[in-house]
Structure formats: structure tokens, C-alpha cells
Amino acid sequence: MVDAARQPRIDVRTSTEVEQVEGFVGNFVVTLREKSKFVLADRCNGCGECVKVCPIEVPNYFEMDLAPRKAIYVPMSQSVPLVYSIDMDACIHCYKCVEACGALEAIDFTLQDKIVKEEIGAIVVATGFSHFDPSVMEEYGYGRFPNVITSMEMERLNNSAGPTAGNLIRPSDRKNPQRLAFINCVGSRDKRYIESCSNFCCMYSIKNAVLLKQANPDVDITIYYIDIRTPSKGYEEFYDRAREMGIHFIQGRPSMITEDAETHNLIIHSEDITLGCVIEKEYDMVMLNQAAIPQPDQNHMSSVLNVAQSPGGWFMEYHPKLRPMDSPTDGIFFAGACQGPKDIPSSVAQGSAAASRASRILLSEKWEIEPTIAVVWPERCSATTKGRACGICAKVCPYGAINIFDVKDPAEVVIAKCHGCGACVAECPEDAITQLHYTDAQILAQMRAVLADKPEEKILAFRCQWCSYGGADLAGTSHFEYTANERGLRVMCSARMDSDFIYEAYRLGAGAVLYSGCHPQDCHYITGQLIGAKRADRLKRAFERMEMTDGRFRVEWISAAEGDKYARVLNEMQATLDSIPPDVLHDEIERLKPEMEKRLKKFPGVPGVSESMDYSDTLVEAILKAKETE
Known part of the structure; x- marks a missing residue:
């Protein structure tokens, strides 16, 4: 700490709390509350004369309450900077400390907390345990x-x-x-x-x-x-x-x-x-x-920093093996036991790694992001069509990348904060958001192509880019045997698996649909899996009410290392289809088609659904805007 305080490029601020973090990687704006010590740091020389005359003693937290301290104190003798602080809950305002301070005049009972804002390029969280x-x-x-x-x-x-x-x-x-x-x-x-x-x-x-x-x-x-x-x-x-x-x-x-x-x-x-x-x-x-x-204020810090927590309350890293010190939010890194219990060598190693990761941002003039960002059509947003923004997209975004400054204004996507999970696209009731490279039109075209011939024999598998897609790839490279009737579609996250995709698959005559993604603790997008899981539960209940044959719609969470599970699930789904007589399956598909059409909201080619699917101009504008943001 002494070396850190002496380093001219390090600013040590004690008794300071982070109240708000805004912005994005390379451009954070952090609001700090500098708590008043009632002692002027530039005048206090740490002589300790004030402590000698203070008549009040209270338990010393640093000594685990095994010894007392005075109402004016330093947390420990090695404190950096060595500036005294007054505990106003214990102080009786006898002003003996003021008299002892003498000509230095370092003590000022009129001091108040200060709110300051700092522009920060990267953040390292090391709040401990x-x-x-x-x-x-x-x-x-x-x-x-x-x-x-x-x-x-x-x-x-x-x-x-x-x-x-x-x-x-x-x-x-x-x-x-x-x-x-x-x-x-x-x-x-x-x-x-x-x-x-x-x-x-x-x-x-x-x-x-x-x-x-x-x-x-x-x-x-x-x-x-x-x-x-x-x-x-x-x-x-x-x-x-x-x-x-x-x-x-x-x-x-x-x-x-x-x-x-x-x-x-x-x-x-x-x-x-x-x-x-x-x-x-x-x-x-x-x-x-x-x-x-975890620290008592871990939940508060999680919301301030917009980072996820594990079931045990610890901060959740981007990937436990490949990026253990990165948070899912670009520009925020973890060091030490805030992410989970660690010994000193592990904490030191992770601290060095986090500093190295942060320096990559600080030394870069530009920062590349994934191109699979969300884009809003202002003319379709409910703020334009109904006079009031519904705000659903902002609520489901795991990264706080969508702003609604006024309920009468359309939603806006902060491109640098968007990670492209697609949750907002699937949840938007007005079809006012799309995702670059994974537009509804692109996914629909793939669905129609794979279900063009003998769809009742096909198992359409929706796969999460980061986990179940990797599981399918591992099943292939490991030469696991599974049905040749599987047809896979990749999306970035299970949160992107729109209910309309599933309804459209059955309207096109698909024999079965697999809704797959990562396990809850492995989600690449903080809460993306949870959003997808809730949607999958709604779909299952809807299909039960329609009296669809059990097993034709299946939800499975499959990691990239579970190729054997992916193969087993598909074989079980194929066995379910084989157990249904072809004429019974055909009659069920035809019976349910009108119900699927009724539930569809936005795909063309279905009676009563808008034919407008020309996204090209909007996508070009979004790409140009993204380049300007760089």
C-alpha cells in the first residue's frame, strides 16, 4: 500500500464508496461518495496527539473487538494514507482533539460527504470476502x-x-x-x-x-x-x-x-x-x-456494476476456465475472493491477470465488439405506435444496454454495451427490435429450407451458440451415433429462441422441436438462460393445453462438453416419433396448424401476419452507426 500511494499514477481513495457506474468499456463514468473523515487530509500529519486526549473508547473492529480504540482513530497503524478519522456515532463533541491539533487545524466538524464523478477506462473489482x-x-x-x-x-x-x-x-x-x-x-x-x-x-x-x-x-x-x-x-x-x-x-x-x-x-x-x-x-x-x-453488500455491488452472481452469492465470471478474471460486462474484471474463496497465491495471480486484462483496454484506441448487436426500429416501437414505451426490452437486457429516457421516446440501444444475446428481440411484443446476423428473416429462411421436404420426419434443434451448439459439434467429432433426421439451427442464446420460431416450426409440419441451451450457471449472457427457460416453460404449458403428444417438444440444457447427452436426447426424441403411427402424427400436425397460426405474431407467409421483412436499409444504417461509435 505504501508503494501504491507513492506511485504518482495511482490515486488511493479511502473511506470512499461506489454509488453508480454508467457507460461502457473504455468510457465508464463512476459516481463516488467520499465519506467525510472530519479531518483534512492535506493538513493531518498522523502525529496522534488527538488520540491521546480523546476520552471516548469503543470496540476496535480491526482488532476483532478484542481491544478498544478512540473516537478519533486510524483503522490500523499501517494505514495508507495515515490520516485520522472521527467516528461521529461515538464522538461527544468535546473538542479536545481540536485543541490538541493546535496550529495544524486539521480537524473540521463541518465537513460533509463529497459526491464526485470520474471517467474510467476499466474497472477491477477486489472487494474480498x-x-x-x-x-x-x-x-x-x-x-x-x-x-x-x-x-x-x-x-x-x-x-x-x-x-x-x-x-x-x-x-x-x-x-x-x-x-x-x-x-x-x-x-x-x-x-x-x-x-x-x-x-x-x-x-x-x-x-x-x-x-x-x-x-x-x-x-x-x-x-x-x-x-x-x-x-x-x-x-x-x-x-x-x-x-x-x-x-x-x-x-x-x-x-x-x-x-x-x-x-x-x-x-x-x-x-x-x-x-x-x-x-x-x-x-x-x-x-x-x-x-x-460474500461481502454483506455483494448484492448492491452486483446491481451497481451490472454483473451477475453465482448461486452462492459470489460474482460470476465470464467463463470459469477460459476467462476467469473477466466479468460478463466488458471492461470490468475480478481479482481475489470477490469471485469466490481463494488463498493468497491465487488472489495475487488473479490480481496480476486482471491488471493485465485492464491494461489492454487502457492501451487501445479502439475496442472491438461482437457484431451481433440489437437494433431498434423507432417507427415500430410502442412509444411511436401507442404513445408509450412498454419497456420490456430494457427489463430483459442483462447488460443494461437499452435506454428509455422518456416513455414517449422509442428505446435506444447503446451499441458498445450490447453483447448480442437477443433476449430483447424475442421478448419485444411489437417486433420493433432485430439482431444483426441473426434476424428473424434469416432464421425463418433456414427453418423453411430444412423443413421443405418431409418435415414430419424432422427434429428441428435450436442450439445456443456457446453450449448446446458446442455439444452438437462434440457429438459429431466424437462419432456418437444419433438420428440423421436432426436439423440444427444456431442462435446466440436460448433467450433469442423466440416463441414464434417454435410455433412456425410446427406450422411448417416439424415432427419434433428441441429447445436447447446452456446450464443456468454456464450462461454466456448473465441471465439469458433464465429468460429462455421461462419462455420454454410457457411453451410447454401451451403445448400441453393443445394436447400435443408428450416428447414432440423437449427442453434440454446441454453444455459444450456433453456431446453424449446431445446424441442421447436426439435418439430419445427419434424414438418418440417412431412410436407414433404416421397417420396419427399427420393428423395431429394438421389439427394443431390452425392453433400455431393463431399464436404467430410476426412471420410473413401466414394469414394475418405482416409481410414487411425488408431489413436491409435498417441493417446498413446500424452497421454505419456502429462504426461511428468506434
Whole structure:
């Protein structure tokens, strides 16, 4: 931090929150709230005279509330910049700090928060993680038994710069403990709280145990664990070193901790899988190694930055293998544990990678985007035809690329923010949006071509560009056998699979239709799969009401690595068609055609549907506009 503060091209702003992020890659406008410290940074020299005279003491968050701090304080002695701040919730306005500051006149109680806007080319998110609160697990007694502490509290007690200058003591009687126990996976790998593993906790627990053993060789230390996970370079050797030092390891999850009322010693009730029995052991102190969880404001930051979150609440990366530090929004990158639990080496590596990715943008005069962008016809938008914009396109856009500045004005697409998922095109009730290179006319032409001959024998498969299309490709390159009656159409996302595509396929006489895309956690377009899944559910219910034969319409989520699944699904659909007598299938297709025509909204060649499909002029205009935006 000191080196960063000294670098003339780095501007360190503490006590500052991001309130809003607007714009797009290379042209972000970030609104910041610089919280008032009530101390002028350019006058404070960090002498600390104000602290000496302040009469108010409150728990110190940095010391895990194990020691006090004054109402005027710095978070830690190594704070950068070393500028004091006043906690107005604790301050009694005695003004002794003002008197102690003297001629510097650095303290000003009239200061207010400042709102500033900065033009930013790229953003790196490194908000870190928080800790699971073990007090909700009543069986461990945290908050009730004074000698049950968390590993972070223990680390502060064992730190030479901590509240006890590195002297590990029991909170109950301030004596040095001789028998210590660590309990791993507190809150994690637990279906009641957090099912996932926190990644680094095993090694963190072993590190703390080794440090304690080195400082106090006579201390008896035991670690309770479910599994010891040592996946990285040198980790297994470090685990072996801990055992050689005499640190005990017991495989088993403790079920309960009880306390001796007189001595305040703690008894751990646990299973020992190695011995195959239940054990009870007494300790002077117990440390709970709690799970890593997302920051409390992770949801707020997700909406501010317009980035998706995983089911566990962590920020979702563009691709877990190929682009693990990129967010789905161009120009925003992740570093460290905001994206998921990571140890220090992984966080450092990802931080360096994120800085490298961001520098590519900062050093580029132009930034290329995918050409599959959405385009709005203003004359068709409901703002023009009905006098009020419906706003559906703006609601479904995962990237906030569609603006409606006034309900009377047509929607506008910010080309640089559009990623071309096509969700807005499929959801627009006025047919006022199209997608370059995947227009309705192009997709319709392909559908009519593949269903021109013996359509009742064909299985029309709609594939997502990034996953199910890759799965189909893998099925072919792996030589998996599947029906030759399959005909595939590629679209960018399942969100682009318009209901009218499905209705038109059945109107043209298709025997079966496969609606396929990526798994929810693999979506290339943040919420695109969710939009497509909701539409698919509506279609399934509609076909059930029409009494369509079960299996003629199928929804499957297939990854690019599941070529075998793609082949199996098609063979099962072919088996369904083979089980229907040809005359029965023909009668059903003819029976449903009028219903399909009734539901169609925008394709030509169907009675009652507009014949206007000449997109060429609009597409040329959109392409020229995109080039001007560069």
C-alpha cells in the first residue's frame, strides 16, 4: 500500500464508496461518495496527539473487538494514507482533539460527504470476502462461552502487533492456554448454512497451528477436520510438517461443545472416524475456523456494476476456465475472493491477470465488439405506435444496454454495451427490435429450407451458440451415433429462441422441436438462460393445453462438453416419433396448424401476419452507426 500511494499514477481513495457506474468499456463514468473523515487530509500529519486526549473508547473492529480504540482513530497503524478519522456515532463533541491539533487545524466538524464523478477506462473489482457468523451454531457456544473464539480473533491475539502483543491468553481469566483445539469447516460444507468448501481454510488452520506451536512448543494443539484439502504446491509437505511438530489431527465433525462452569474449560464431543467411536476431549480454548462468505453488500455491488452472481452469492465470471478474471460486462474484471474463496497465491495471480486484462483496454484506441448487436426500429416501437414505451426490452437486457429516457421516446440501444444475446428481440411484443446476423428473416429462411421436404420426419434443434451448439459439434467429432433426421439451427442464446420460431416450426409440419441451451450457471449472457427457460416453460404449458403428444417438444440444457447427452436426447426424441403411427402424427400436425397460426405474431407467409421483412436499409444504417461509435 505504501508503494501504491507513492506511485504518482495511482490515486488511493479511502473511506470512499461506489454509488453508480454508467457507460461502457473504455468510457465508464463512476459516481463516488467520499465519506467525510472530519479531518483534512492535506493538513493531518498522523502525529496522534488527538488520540491521546480523546476520552471516548469503543470496540476496535480491526482488532476483532478484542481491544478498544478512540473516537478519533486510524483503522490500523499501517494505514495508507495515515490520516485520522472521527467516528461521529461515538464522538461527544468535546473538542479536545481540536485543541490538541493546535496550529495544524486539521480537524473540521463541518465537513460533509463529497459526491464526485470520474471517467474510467476499466474497472477491477477486489472487494474480498466476509466471515460466517458462528453464533448461529448454538452447539459450539460462540458468544456464550468466553473461551470459544474464531480463528481471526486468535490470529489477532497471536500477532505481535495485536491487542496482547502476541501473548495468546484466554479471555475468561487471561491465562495462557495449554490445550488448544481448532474446528474446521464451521458453517461450510453444511447443508444448513453453506454447502460449498471455503477452499483455503484447511491450510489457514494448519498455518495458525504451526505458528502457535513455534511460539509455544509445549502447547498441545488438535485440529478437528472433515477432510484435509491440500491441493497446491507445497501444501501437502506443510501438512506433513505440522504432524511432525506434534500437532494432532482428528477426522470428525464435532457435534457439541460444553463448558465446565468452574474452570471455563471446554469439552468437545465428536466422532473420530479413524477410531470408529465417539470421543470427548477437554481443552482450555477452542478456535472456530468459520466459512468464507460474500461481502454483506455483494448484492448492491452486483446491481451497481451490472454483473451477475453465482448461486452462492459470489460474482460470476465470464467463463470459469477460459476467462476467469473477466466479468460478463466488458471492461470490468475480478481479482481475489470477490469471485469466490481463494488463498493468497491465487488472489495475487488473479490480481496480476486482471491488471493485465485492464491494461489492454487502457492501451487501445479502439475496442472491438461482437457484431451481433440489437437494433431498434423507432417507427415500430410502442412509444411511436401507442404513445408509450412498454419497456420490456430494457427489463430483459442483462447488460443494461437499452435506454428509455422518456416513455414517449422509442428505446435506444447503446451499441458498445450490447453483447448480442437477443433476449430483447424475442421478448419485444411489437417486433420493433432485430439482431444483426441473426434476424428473424434469416432464421425463418433456414427453418423453411430444412423443413421443405418431409418435415414430419424432422427434429428441428435450436442450439445456443456457446453450449448446446458446442455439444452438437462434440457429438459429431466424437462419432456418437444419433438420428440423421436432426436439423440444427444456431442462435446466440436460448433467450433469442423466440416463441414464434417454435410455433412456425410446427406450422411448417416439424415432427419434433428441441429447445436447447446452456446450464443456468454456464450462461454466456448473465441471465439469458433464465429468460429462455421461462419462455420454454410457457411453451410447454401451451403445448400441453393443445394436447400435443408428450416428447414432440423437449427442453434440454446441454453444455459444450456433453456431446453424449446431445446424441442421447436426439435418439430419445427419434424414438418418440417412431412410436407414433404416421397417420396419427399427420393428423395431429394438421389439427394443431390452425392453433400455431393463431399464436404467430410476426412471420410473413401466414394469414394475418405482416409481410414487411425488408431489413436491409435498417441493417446498413446500424452497421454505419456502429462504426461511428468506434
